[in-house]
Amino acid sequence: MPVNERWTGVLYCNLGTPEAPTAPAVRTYLAEFLSDPRVVEIPRAAWLPLLYGLVLPLRASKSAAKYATIWTPEGSPLKVWTERQAKRLQGWLGERGHRVRVAYGMRYGKPAIAAQLDALRAAGCTRILVLTAYPQYSGTTTASVIDAVNAWSARQRHVPELRFVNRYHDDRGYLQALAHRIERHWREHGRPDQLVLSFHGIPERAVRLGDPYADECRRTAHLLAEWLQLSDQQYTLTFQSRFGKAKWLEPYTEPTLKKLARAGTRRVDVACPGFTADCLETLEEIAQEGRAAFLTAGGKEFHYIPCLNDETEWIAALGNIAQQHLAGWDTTPPK
Numbered sequence: 001m002p003v004n005e006r007w008t009g010v011l012y013c014n015l016g017t018p019e020a021p022t023a024p025a026v027r028t029y030l031a032e033f034l035s036d037p038r039v040v041e042i043p044r045a046a047w048l049p050l051l052y053g054l055v056l057p058l059r060a061s062k063s064a065a066k067y068a069t070i071w072t073p074e075g076s077p078l079k080v081w082t083e084r085q086a087k088r089l090q091g092w093l094g095e096r097g098h099r100v101r102v103a104y105g106m107r108y109g110k111p112a113i114a115a116q117l118d119a120l121r122a123a124g125c126t127r128i129l130v131l132t133a134y135p136q137y138s139g140t141t142t143a144s145v146i147d148a149v150n151a152w153s154a155r156q157r158h159v160p161e162l163r164f165v166n167r168y169h170d171d172r173g174y175l176q177a178l179a180h181r182i183e184r185h186w187r188e189h190g191r192p193d194q195l196v197l198s199f200h201g202i203p204e205r206a207v208r209l210g211d212p213y214a215d216e217c218r219r220t221a222h223l224l225a226e227w228l229q230l231s232d233q234q235y236t237l238t239f240q241s242r243f244g245k246a247k248w249l250e251p252y253t254e255p256t257l258k259k260l261a262r263a264g265t266r267r268v269d270v271a272c273p274g275f276t277a278d279c280l281e282t283l284e285e286i287a288q289e290g291r292a293a294f295l296t297a298g299g300k301e302f303h304y305i306p307c308l309n310d311e312t313e314w315i316a317a318l319g320n321i322a323q324q325h326l327a328g329w330d331t332t333p334p335k
């Protein structure tokens with residue numbers, strides 16, 4: 001390959017989402033997602049018959065109906081936002097003189113991480129930085145992306161140089177973008193009695209076995225509260241999206257919302273700092289189901305504060321994170 005064809009790639013990875021809000025498409029997506037041993041840690045021989053015999057037949061149509069309520073003319077919100085974030089990240093890095101090709105890849109569904117790595121390689125990338133949409137590291141998410149990249153790498157004869165960003169839960173730019181997002185909401189709509197910071201849960205067992213995710217969520221919440229100058233009484237950290245019968249991280253979001261309402265909290269605002277793009281878990285589970293739970297239990301006002309999505313300040317934070325990890329790689333255009 002000629003020297004001036006050496007490019008640096010940035011692969012921005014997110015979870016992935018179904019191709020359509022239909023039971024067959026959701027089934028395909030969930031089958032891939034839930035057969036990842038990083039996600040469900042039950043031995044394969046016991047789990048796969050249960051997954052195909054019970055979970056998928058029951059869950060696919062129920063989930064599809066939920067996806068239908070958030071679907072946009074351009075597709076699933078998660079995909080729309082991830083694509084825009086990657087495009088704007090390309091712009092941000094390009095404007096700062098970095099000769100990089102930014103692509104986005106989905107851990108489950110399309111565009112697959114392997115296909116995007118193939119494309120970056122074909123486009124002349126000899127170095128690739130892998131950046132995820134997950135600020136907090138978890139074996140269930142971040143490590144699963146790393147697994148997918150390594151599985152691709154194991155099939156290459158000429159492996160590119162690879163770097164991974166494992167976490168940015170305490171990154172100043174990320175926290176500041178979140179704080180400004182929330183403050184802007186408060187300037188427009190006034191302040192709540194309580195701010196609920198809801199993170200996606202994981203099984204409690206994973207944390208007991210060493211997953212640092214819960215600590216990183218707590219650290220993000222604490223630092224964000226500091227940026228917002230909130231006392232411990234003014235905010236609550238919760239975990240949402242429990243899957244299955246096992247104990248997950250607590251306190252759970254929905255029961256907390258009900259408890260707050262019953263205790264006389266008039267208004268809650270909910271933000272989801274662990275999600276950098278709005279998706280089913282924020283738009284349906286929080287903004288619809290969470291709202292209904294709070295209001296039905298006697299709460300008067302519920303505000304969902306949207307994710308960072310493609311906010312300029314967030315793209316700059318993401319760009320800075322990428323830039324820090326590109327250090328030492330010459331990304332200047334060839335003379």
Ligand SMILES: C=CC1=C(C)c2cc3[nH]c(cc4nc(cc5[nH]c(cc1n2)c(C)c5CCC(=O)O)C(CCC(=O)O)=C4C)c(C)c3C=C
Pocket residue numbers: 015016017018030038039040059063076078134138140141200201202203241243274275278279280281
């Ligand atoms: C933000 C971090 C996430 C962690 C940690 C996480 C762990 C985790 N998730 C499941 C099961 C499901 N998650 C689902 C949707 C979903 N999860 C995340 C993020 C994290 N998951 C996102 C961004 C989304 C939304 C996807 C979208 O298309 O909008 C779903 C699918 C939806 C449903 O049927 O409810 C499942 C299932 C487990 C088991 C897990 C950790 C063990």
Ligand SMILES: [Fe+2]
Pocket residue numbers: 200241
């Ligand atoms: Fe999830």
Ligand SMILES: [Fe+2]
Pocket residue numbers: 241280281285
């Ligand atoms: Fe959910």
